[in-house]
Amino acid sequence: xxxxxxxxxxxxxxxxxxxxxxxxxxxxxxxxxxxxxxxxxxxxxxxxxxxxxxxxxxxxxxxxxxxxxxxxxxxxxxxxxxxxxxxxxxxxxxxxxxxxxxxxxxxxxxxxxxxxxxxxxxxxxxxxxxxxxxxxxxxxxxxxxxxxxxxxxxxxxxxxxxxxxxxxxxxxxxxxxxxxxxxxxxxxxxxxxxxxxxxxxxxxxxxxxxxxxxxxxxxxxxxxxxxxxxxxxxxxxxxxxxxxxxxxxxxxxxxxxxxxxxxxxxxxxxxxxxxxxxxxxxxxxxxxxxxxxxxxxxxxxxx
Amino acid sequence: xxxxxxxxxxxxxxxxxxxxxxxxxxxxxxxxxxxxxxxxxxxxxxxxxxxxxxxxxxxxxxxxxxxxxxxxxxxxxxxxxxxxxxxxxxxxxxxxxxxxxxxxxxxxxxxxxxxxxxxxxxxxxxxxxxxxxxxxxxxxxxxxxxxxxxxxxxxxxxxxxxxxxxxxxxxxxxxxxxxxxxxxxxxxxxxxxxxxxxxxxxxxxxxxxxxxxxxxxxxxxxxxxxxxxxxxxxxxxxxxxxxxxxxxxxxxxxxxxxxxxxxxxxxxxxxxxxxxxxxxxxxxxxxxxxxxxxxxxxxxxxx
Numbered sequence: 001x002x003x004x005x006x007x008x009x010x011x012x013x014x015x016x017x018x019x020x021x022x023x024x025x026x027x028x029x030x031x032x033x034x035x036x037x038x039x040x041x042x043x044x045x046x047x048x049x050x051x052x053x054x055x056x057x058x059x060x061x062x063x064x065x066x067x068x069x070x071x072x073x074x075x076x077x078x079x080x081x082x083x084x085x086x087x088x089x090x091x092x093x094x095x096x097x098x099x100x101x102x103x104x105x106x107x108x109x110x111x112x113x114x115x116x117x118x119x120x121x122x123x124x125x126x127x128x129x130x131x132x133x134x135x136x137x138x139x140x141x142x143x144x145x146x147x148x149x150x151x152x153x154x155x156x157x158x159x160x161x162x163x164x165x166x167x168x169x170x171x172x173x174x175x176x177x178x179x180x181x182x183x184x185x186x187x188x189x190x191x192x193x194x195x196x197x198x199x200x201x202x203x204x205x206x207x208x209x210x211x212x213x214x215x216x217x218x219x220x221x222x223x224x225x226x227x228x229x230x231x232x233x234x235x236x237x238x239x240x241x242x243x244x245x246x247x248x249x250x251x252x253x254x255x256x257x258x259x260x261x262x263x264x265x266x267x268x269x270x271x272x273x274x275x276x277x278x279x280x281x282x283x284x285x286x287x288x289x290x291x292x293x294x295x296x297x298x299x300x301x302x303x
Numbered sequence: 304x305x306x307x308x309x310x311x312x313x314x315x316x317x318x319x320x321x322x323x324x325x326x327x328x329x330x331x332x333x334x335x336x337x338x339x340x341x342x343x344x345x346x347x348x349x350x351x352x353x354x355x356x357x358x359x360x361x362x363x364x365x366x367x368x369x370x371x372x373x374x375x376x377x378x379x380x381x382x383x384x385x386x387x388x389x390x391x392x393x394x395x396x397x398x399x400x401x402x403x404x405x406x407x408x409x410x411x412x413x414x415x416x417x418x419x420x421x422x423x424x425x426x427x428x429x430x431x432x433x434x435x436x437x438x439x440x441x442x443x444x445x446x447x448x449x450x451x452x453x454x455x456x457x458x459x460x461x462x463x464x465x466x467x468x469x470x471x472x473x474x475x476x477x478x479x480x481x482x483x484x485x486x487x488x489x490x491x492x493x494x495x496x497x498x499x500x501x502x503x504x505x506x507x508x509x510x511x512x513x514x515x516x517x518x519x520x521x522x523x524x525x526x527x528x529x530x531x532x533x534x535x536x537x538x539x540x541x542x543x544x545x546x547x548x549x550x551x552x553x554x555x556x557x558x559x560x561x562x563x564x565x566x567x568x569x570x571x572x573x574x575x576x577x578x579x580x581x582x583x584x585x586x587x588x589x590x591x592x593x594x595x596x597x598x599x600x601x602x603x604x605x606x
Contacts, residue, residue, distance in 0.1 A: 083524070118521040148482070148516055164516040166481070173476045178469070179451070205509035206546035213451055213467040218421040221386070243509035 002028060004056055006065040007104075008290035009049070010283075011072035012123060013038045017283065020056045025291055029056065037071040037078075045078035046099050053104070063105040065297060067094065067290050070123035073108040083113030083120055087160045090125040090132070090289075092296040109293055112159060119164050124150050127257045130288030131280060132157055140253030143277070145262045147172075149241065151248045163245065167237045168262065174212065174233060183219045183229050190228030191268070197235025198242070198269045205243040211236055238269045249275055257285050305331060307359055309368040310407075311593040312352070313586075314375035315426060316341045320586065323359045328594055332359065340374040340381075348381035349402050356407070366408040368606075370397065370596050372589070373426035376411040386416030386423055390463045393428040393435070393592075395599045412596055415462060422467050427453050430560050433591030434583060435460055443556030446580070448565045450475075452544065454551045466548065470540045471565065477515065477536060486522045486532050493531030494571070500538025501545070501572045508546040514539055541572045552578055560588050 002022040010017045014036035020029040035048050049066070057064050073081035079097045084090075094107040111122035124144045131142055136157065144150040147169050152162035174180050201208065215229050242249070249270060254277040256263050256270075263279060270277045297303070305325040313320045317339035323332040338351045352369070360367050376384035382400045387393075397410040414425035427447045434445055435457065447453040450472050455465035477483050504511065518532050545552070552573060557580040559566050559573075566582060573580045600606070 113520075113524050115524060117517055118524040119517065120520045120523050163513050164520065165512045166515045167512050169481055170473075170477075170512060170515075173480055174473075177476055177480055178472055204547075205511075206543060208508075208511070208547075209468040209470050209473060209540070209544060210466050210547055212469045212473075214420055214422065217416075217423045217467065220423050221416050221418060221421040237512070240509060241512060244507075244511075244513055 009068035069109040069126035126289035127285040130285035193228035194231040194235040198239035201239025312371035372412040372429035429592035430588040433588035496531035497534040497538040501542035504542025
């Protein structure tokens with residue numbers, strides 16, 4: 001087995017993923033854990049990390065660089081990292097975190113912010129850096145579906161503008177906490193219902209809150225099963241987002257970073273408006289972005 | 304004190320309100336309770352009612368008519384009542400509920416439904432009947448703010464069409480259960496922020512889910528206090544509803560039934576688009592509607 005040179009960590013709100021890499025940037029080992037930022041108090045981050053990587057660093061003779069991105073750098077995380085203002089190249093900035101252990105040298109990536117209209121991202125900037133690391137002269141738009149979906153414009157290696165949408169969180173709240181929970185079976189997917197809902201939302205986006213109640217009313221009026229209502233809800237919300245992001249996707253190349261079913265829904269919705277987006281894997285892009293950050297670290301530290 | 308002739312009950316999801324009335328329709332006594340539909344199992348409705356009205360019916364020599372409206376007639380309520388399809392006159396239909404007690408003769412009002420687009424209401428139809436009882440030749444639109452705000456068209460004493468919006472429930476979920484809860488102080492109201500948000504939502508309603516995240520981002524980017532964000536959230540959501548209901552309010556007389564701060568927000572939002580709505584009190588309209596139902600009861604029973 002080749003020798004460990006550094007460790008990459010994607011440390012999100014609910015989960016974390018870790019990679020051990022050698023001097024050529026090849027993955028020696030990897031693991032994941034559900035010890036996300038939201039589950040840890042400030043003084044639990046270091047012991048949690050050490051616990052997980054102990055087998056990797058046990059033989060280390062000098063501090064192993066650990067490059068982390070994501071909500072670990074939020075105010076509620078291990079240590080709050082600044083947001084760099086766009087336009088800028090993403091994810092080549094990070095800051096050192098003091099540790100008790102001398103086996104590791106931890107750096108956490110900064111987020112990105114936009115002053116007007118106000119917006120922030122933390123974690124996605126590293127995925128975007130991964131896209132730019134893989135396609136250096138990419139000029140176009142990237143969509144990062146999730147709890148708070150991000151759309152960003154990229155030009156000459158920089159993020160020039162971005163916008164976040166609460167689509168994912170609103171879907172979750174409506175499906176689980178609203179009156180619609182009685183009318184939605186999330187496992188009963190229907191492409192036809194999804195497609196129809198995307199079109200309706202794109203055509204008359206202002207009707208959204210009325211359409212949502214309609215999902216409940218339909219099942220009461222017809223005393224009918226709730227087939228496809230989850231697909232319809234998803235279509236309404238993604239269609240609404242496409243109505244708002246038209247200037248992003250209409251005349252630009254679009255890449256979607258995401259491996260989940262959700263990324264597939266965005267891909268399908270865009271295809272309905274004649275747009276073929278490139279689907280990129282989240283983990284691959286995250287690791288590529290952390291690698292870009294590690295290369296910057298090496299430059300700074302003359303490694 | 305004049306003699307009890309009948310009892311009116313507004314029995315909603317979370318609260319109930321009861322009135323004792325004499326033969327001239329004057330209120331002898333009234334009370335309210337937090338024993339709403341959601342807190343009661345099916346077999347608890349009758350004992351709960353009897354407990355509350357015992358002092359009123361203790362001397363009754365024959366069954367006292369009790370006319371009830373609201374979620375008490377829902378599937379999860381005392382006994383499920385049908386929905387009558389619009390177009391129709393509201394709240395002159397009700398059905399008998401069997402009781403153990405021989406001191407009461409209980410009727411629960413039906414709801415209203417619309418087949419296409421599918422919609423339902425339960426409780427608001429009685430308030431609308433109250434409006435029509437008070438203004439018999441009312442031709443125009445009525446708005447009933449609440450968890451699921453209703454807009455209805457009234458013509459020649461009938462409801463011809465209506466539409467429900469999840470505005471109130473979405474406001475609640477976003478303020479209390481979403482990431483926005485960190486950025487919203489509901490007690491820090493600002494008319495200016497509300498007005499600006501209504502205008503923005505009316506002009507570009509499709510941007511709603513991006514604007515919502517902006518409330519969070521603004522406080523992170525500026526590290527600023529959250530002044531007026533509750534007003535802004537309310538303005539965005541009510542403005543979005545006005546964008547969708549334009550065909551209702553633009554060329555019609557508008558009445559708002561509601562006494563709460565929420566009704567005031569709708570009134571203010573409509574005034575921003577040059578519309579002066581009539582504000583009517585919910586309890587007055589409910590009691591007037593239950594009185595119309597009681598008059599129909601008397602006709603049917605030759606009282």
